[in-house]
Amino acid sequence: MSPAKPLRAPRYLSCLDLPGRFPSSVFSQVRMRVLAPPSRSPRLFVGAVLCPASRHRSVGRLRSLLLALVVLVAMLCAAGPVVAAEKSLRAQRRSALITIDGRLDEPDWARAPRGGGFWQHEPHEGRPPKFKTQVRVLFDDEAIYVGVRAFDPQPHRIRGVLTRRDEDSTSDWVLVGIDSYHDRRTAFVFALNAAGVQRDLLLFDDTSDDDSWNAVWTGEATIDAQGWVAEFRIPLSQLRFASKAEQKWGFQVLRKVQRTAEESVWSRLPKSKPRFVSLFGELHGVQITEQQKRRVEVLPYIVGGAHIPAAEPDDPFGDVAEPIYRTGLDFKYGLTSNLTLSGTVNPDFGQVEADPSQINLSAQEVFFEEKRSFFLEGGDIIRFGLGQGDGGGSRETLFYSRRIGASPHGSGSEHGDDYRQDQNTTIIGAAKLTGKTAGRWSLGFMNAMTSEETAEVRYPSGSRRHVIIEPLTNYAIARIKKDVNEGRTTFGVGATSVNRRLEGTSMDDLHTSAYAGGIEFGHRFAEDMWSVNGRMAASHVRGSKEAISRTQRSSQRYFQRPDADHVEYDPERTSLSGIGGLGSIGRMGGDHWRAAVGGDTRSPGFEVNDVGFQREADYFVGWLWTQYRDEEPGRFVKDYQLNFNAWTGNSWEPENTSNGGSVNVDTTLNSYWSGGVGYNVNLGRVNKHLLRGGPSVRGHNGHNWWLNIQSDRRRKVFGGLFAGYRTQPEVGSAGVDAGLQLVVQARSNLELSLGPNFGKRVDNQQFVTEALDTDGAPHYVLAQIEQTTLALTLRLDYTIFRDLSVQVYAQPFVSVGGYDDYKESDDVMAEAYGDRFHMFGEDEVEFSEGTYTVTRSDGSGSFSYGGGDFNFRELRSNVVLRWEYNPGSTLAFIWSQGRSSAGEAGRMDLGNDLEKLLDSEGEHVILLKLSHWFGS
Numbered sequence: 001m002s003p004a005k006p007l008r009a010p011r012y013l014s015c016l017d018l019p020g021r022f023p024s025s026v027f028s029q030v031r032m033r034v035l036a037p038p039s040r041s042p043r044l045f046v047g048a049v050l051c052p053a054s055r056h057r058s059v060g061r062l063r064s065l066l067l068a069l070v071v072l073v074a075m076l077c078a079a080g081p082v083v084a085a086e087k088s089l090r091a092q093r094r095s096a097l098i099t100i101d102g103r104l105d106e107p108d109w110a111r112a113p114r115g116g117g118f119w120q121h122e123p124h125e126g127r128p129p130k131f132k133t134q135v136r137v138l139f140d141d142e143a144i145y146v147g148v149r150a151f152d153p154q155p156h157r158i159r160g161v162l163t164r165r166d167e168d169s170t171s172d173w174v175l176v177g178i179d180s181y182h183d184r185r186t187a188f189v190f191a192l193n194a195a196g197v198q199r200d201l202l203l204f205d206d207t208s209d210d211d212s213w214n215a216v217w218t219g220e221a222t223i224d225a226q227g228w229v230a231e232f233r234i235p236l237s238q239l240r241f242a243s244k245a246e247q248k249w250g251f252q253v254l255r256k257v258q259r260t261a262e263e264s265v266w267s268r269l270p271k272s273k274p275r276f277v278s279l280f281g282e283l284h285g286v287q288i289t290e291q292q293k294r295r296v297e298v299l300p301y302i303v304g305g306a307h308i309p310a311a312e313p314d315d316p317f318g319d320v321a322e323p324i325y326r327t328g329l330d331f332k333y334g335l336t337s338n339l340t341l342s343g344t345v346n347p348d349f350g351q352v353e354a355d356p357s358q359i360n361l362s363a364q365e366v367f368f369e370e371k372r373s374f375f376l377e378g379g380d381i382i383r384f385g386l387g388q389g390d391g392g393g394s395r396e397t398l399f400y401s402r403r404i405g406a407s408p409h410g411s412g413s414e415h416g417d418d419y420r421q422d423q424n425t426t427i428i429g430a431a432k433l434t435g436k437t438a439g440r441w442s443l444g445f446m447n448a449m450t451s452e453e454t455a456e457v458r459y460p461s462g463s464r465r466h467v468i469i470e471p472l473t474n475y476a477i478a479r480i481k482k483d484v485n486e487g488r489t490t491f492g493v494g495a496t497s498v499n500r501r502l503e504g505t506s507m508d509d510l511h512t513s514a515y516a517g518g519i520e521f522g523h524r525f526a527e528d529m530w531s532v533n534g535r536m537a538a539s540h541v542r543g544s545k546e547a548i549s550r551t552q553r554s555s556q557r558y559f560q561r562p563d564a565d566h567v568e569y570d571p572e573r574t575s576l577s578g579i580g581g582l583g584s585i586g587r588m589g590g591d592h593w594r595a596a597v598g599g600d601t602r603s604p605g606f607e608v609n610d611v612g613f614q615r616e617a618d619y620f621v622g623w624l625w626t627q628y629r630d631e632e633p634g635r636f637v638k639d640y641q642l643n644f645n646a647w648t649g650n651s652w653e654p655e656n657t658s659n660g661g662s663v664n665v666d667t668t669l670n671s672y673w674s675g676g677v678g679y680n681v682n683l684g685r686v687n688k689h690l691l692r693g694g695p696s697v698r699g700h701n702g703h704n705w706w707l708n709i710q711s712d713r714r715r716k717v718f719g720g721l722f723a724g725y726r727t728q729p730e731v732g733s734a735g736v737d738a739g740l741q742l743v744v745q746a747r748s749n750l751e752l753s754l755g756p757n758f759g760k761r762v763d764n765q766q767f768v769t770e771a772l773d774t775d776g777a778p779h780y781v782l783a784q785i786e787q788t789t790l791a792l793t794l795r796l797d798y799t800i801f802r803d804l805s806v807q808v809y810a811q812p813f814v815s816v817g818g819y820d821d822y823k824e825s826d827d828v829m830a831e832a833y834g835d836r837f838h839m840f841g842e843d844e845v846e847f848s849e850g851t852y853t854v855t856r857s858d859g860s861g862s863f864s865y866g867g868g869d870f871n872f873r874e875l876r877s878n879v880v881l882r883w884e885y886n887p888g889s890t891l892a893f894i895w896s897q898g899r900s901s902a903g904e905a906g907r908m909d910l911g912n913d914l915e916k917l918l919d920s921e922g923e924h925v926i927l928l929k930l931s932h933w934f935g936s
Contacts, residue, residue, distance in 0.1 A: 086267060089251060089284070091144070091286045094145065095108055098138060100231055102229050103231070104147045109136055115253070116133070119266075119267075120263070125271055131150065131152055131227070131264070132151040133253070133255050135148050135149075146176050146253075147232075148232075149229055150229070158227065158228050159172055161195060161197070161751075163749070164882065165197065166214070171197070172194040173191055173192070174256075175191040176189065176234075176253055177277070179280050181242070181338065184277055184486055185205055187252070188239055190234055192231075195748070200214060200215050204381075206276055210379060215238040217233060218233045237936050242438040246284075247286040247287070251266075252265060254266075261672055267279060272591045274528070274531070275528055277487075278486070299329070301932075302327045303325070305926045306323055307925050308322075309322070309420075310898075310923040324927065326346060330343070331343055335433075339435035339436075340435050342431070342433075344429060346429070347429075365613075370402055378446075386398065386537060388600055397613050399477050399496055400611065405425050406425060408470035409470055410470060419457045419458070426450060428451050429448070430447065439482075440483050443480055446475075446476070448475045453468070454469060473500045473501075474497075475497070488524040489524075491519075491520070492521070494517065495517035497611075498513065508546045511543040512547070515539070516538065516608045518535055519537075521534055530585075537581065538578070538580075541576050551607055552576065553569070558689065558693045563696055564653070578606030583599060586625075595625060601620040602616065619651060619652070624645070629641040636669060637669055639667065641665065641667075642664075643666075644661070655685075655696075657686045659682075660681055661680075661681060662680035662681070664678025673712055674710045677707045679704070682704075691767065692767055692780075697828040698828060704726040705724065707724070716744070717744050721739070723737070724736065731765055733763045738758050738759075740755065742754045749799040751796070756790075757791045760786075765782055766784065768819070768865060769781050773862055779854075780825045781823070785818070785819050786820070787817040789815040790813075790910065791811060793810075794810045795808065803883060804881075806879070807882070810876070812917065813874045814908065814914075816871045817871075819867065824840070824854075825837055838856075844857055851866055851867070852866070873916065874899065875900075879894070881893040891931075892928070894928075897922045
């Protein structure tokens with residue numbers, strides 16, 4: 001029977017995932033493209049996304065849209081023919097001991113089949129590489145051995161920068177990718193540079209990467225007269241594979257030559273193809289025994305040290321050092337060869353780098369990246385993104401792991417002026433099951449419990465008491481995903497739950513329980529050049545009247561707005577539910593033209609912030625993206641991309657809130673300098689968030705320009721510059737941001753980094769407060785703010801030996817804001833900007849002891865509010881001495897400190913600010929941590 005012919009994409013279809021470059025990390029120069037242009041290129045169709053006509057019709061349209069996309073996926077699932085890998089290599093069982101020394105001089109290496117014929121990916125796609133490369137693979141009952149011979153006629157020019165493990169550098173690199181699931185979507189990548197520095201990362205969903213993934217393996221590199229050699233020993237316990245006697249894996253090798261920027265790959269990786277893992281070649285011959293399927297890893301740790309708090313002279317707690325001692329355990333157990341149970345007891349979630357300092361004057365929460373190893377493991381399976389272009393980096397998500405172990409919701413300051421409490425909630429324990437079955441079901445289940453937290457409060461009388469500031473809480477996350485059709489089609493579901501024990505606490509403003517779940521699908525078709533994706537999610541939260549009232553009034557929704565006719569603020573409610581969804585379709589492959597169209601929506605009641613991350617609800621956004629790209633090097637330009645975006649935003653009322661568009665270009669020169677420039681315009685119609693619960697305000701137009709330049713990273717001194725300018729002419733607001741990044745490779749083992757940043761903004765519509773007058777009527781106070789921010793990020797990385805390094809990080813930060821021209825909302829929808837607000841006259845305002853009292857001349861009730869000027873200074877720094885005395889086992893000394901102070905409000909004097917900052921009381925933490933890895 002002849003194979004089924006692949007279905008052709010209808011000519012009116014467009015694309016799905018938002019544009020992006022393949023892995024930052026060591027794959028930073030690899031782009032996503034195609035094997036060969038399709039025989040027929042679909043015509044671009046520019047579609048319009050209809051705004052919902054009513055709340056109920058919006059729900060119906062959302063369901064109809066998702067149903068139509070599901071039907072389309074079902075029709076296309078049969079379209080993808082099974083395509084055999086273009087290249088293959090056979091692994092050979094070793095017969096004698098292999099010493100990992102970077103030499104490949106054992107007889108087994110000489111007998112092993114050699115893989116050659118590498119293909120140039122950069123800079124001239126498809127040409128024979130200037131530098132020949134060969135790869136060989138051996139195996140035994142415990143590990144895979146990969147030997148790569150990188151020929152180079154000028155070995156003295158081979159560059160290997162000595163850094164700490166997992167640090168990128170401008171070196172010659174060899175990367176080995178292993179798709180041991182052989183699902184054409186997931187790969188474990190192991191890298192060595194010419195100095196023997198190790199890196200590893202996880203690839204998932206074919207083109208997304210997670211460089212926080214870590215494995216325990218060994219490798220060595222040596223430079224000789226023929227070039228250099230990279231030798232890898234990768235324990236089978238670090239891979240995941242099907243329970244078969246003989247394996248067939250995806251396999252790829254990538255080589256980077258630092259001085260010429262040439263990149264070559266063993267299995268072809270065309271730039272026009274929007275794929276990566278699915279283009280791997282195949283590795284045959286690896287044989288697995290029952291013993292290899294059993295995997296046990298245990299990582300106990302012990303920490304000792306002291307915490308010296310910053311204390312004011314009259315602080316009854318004083319600055320007495322508090323001893324720190326804790327011990328814990330992380331473990332992994334292979335239930336099968338591809339399913340892993342991991343857990344932690346009293347985990348140590350310390351991190352080297354502190355979160356960056358910020359002054360947040362908006363109503364929206366600031367997102368911080370996860371840096372804790374337990375939550376990073378298996379993150380590719382557990383994550384369920386809610387944002388467009390989600391490849392693991394989307395900030396809108398059902399599961400935001402920083403919620404677990406975060407700062408307590410309450411504070412001792414609510415019960416007294418002098419108090420002492422931990423900065424983070426204690427995680428009692430957590431367990432996780434992750435993996436992928438032979439039937440290509442990806443499974444991820446996690447449960448974590450955090451303890452009840454208290455603060456110690458002391459009173460002037462000398463008495464003290466402990467108050468609860470965080471309840472006992474349980475978090476559960478589940479994720480199941482199925483891929484078929486050689487990884488081209490995926491279906492998945494995800495769910496989260498949060499349950500708190502609030503009995504006996506005074507924290508009635510928290511949800512007692514919160515649940516969320518979602519479904520998703522994705523499909524590539526038409527020679528993998530086109531894709532369609534969709535997600536739908538629902539949420540339900542329960543709690544006291546106070547908790548649900550707080551949720552209704554939160555910055556995500558503002559149900560209390562007097563002009564929000566499509567929602568109703570009900571202080572008697574004890575639950576709230578909502579839905580959200582997104583979908584997109586488009587052409588992501590091709591030599592030049594690419595495009596996508598899609599939509600994204602959240603109902604007013606959608607809420608996932610108990611364990612997810614969500615900035616806004618009550619919206620519908622439709623968008624269109626097109627791109628023209630040219631990646632064939634010319635006389636001066638290596639490649640460039642021209643992008644155009646357009647969007648329209650609406651509420652569920654429905655009401656058109658904004659429309660906009662942007663155009664930008666990014667280019668790389670043949671000198672490997674690169675940069676980009678862009679312009680964005682937002683045509684504001686209605687701003688329903690400005691008054692933070694007050695009526696909507698007439699919108700205005702905003703303009704934004706930006707520029708970035710990066711020098712050649714191959715040099716010993718390189719850097720980058722970015723600058724942006726934004727303006728709102730009608731309002732009289734403007735702002736500028738600029739930053740510089742300078743990196744100096746002072747020696748082959750010493751790198752210095754300097755990053756100053758400057759920001760200045762004048763905003764005539766800065767929200768100050770909502771104040772009630774003597775008659776109980778609300779007044780929404782705004783002002784003009786002039787804010788200046790200066791920050792400097794300093795890093796020093798000194799690698800004494802490959803396994804012994806010192807890292808220094810410091811960030812001084814100063815931000816000053818001064819308020820003026822106070823006013824309150826008046827005729828907020830007036831056409832003229834000056835008619836929308838009432839400016840307070842001198843005869844209407846009295847100022848005394850930091851408080852403004854307003855008595856309107858029109859006879860309305862008087863009200864008061866506090867002055868908003870601020871001057872905030874902060875310094876955070878860390879010093880880490882780290883010794884990896886055995887693979888996976890470390891001894892580390894850590895000293896971190898933090899200082900902060902406030903100064904003359906609204907006025908910056910940089911010299912004085914820095915002096916006052918250094919003179920302020922510092923908080924110090926000194927730790928010695930020992931961890932030892934036991935594994936097979």
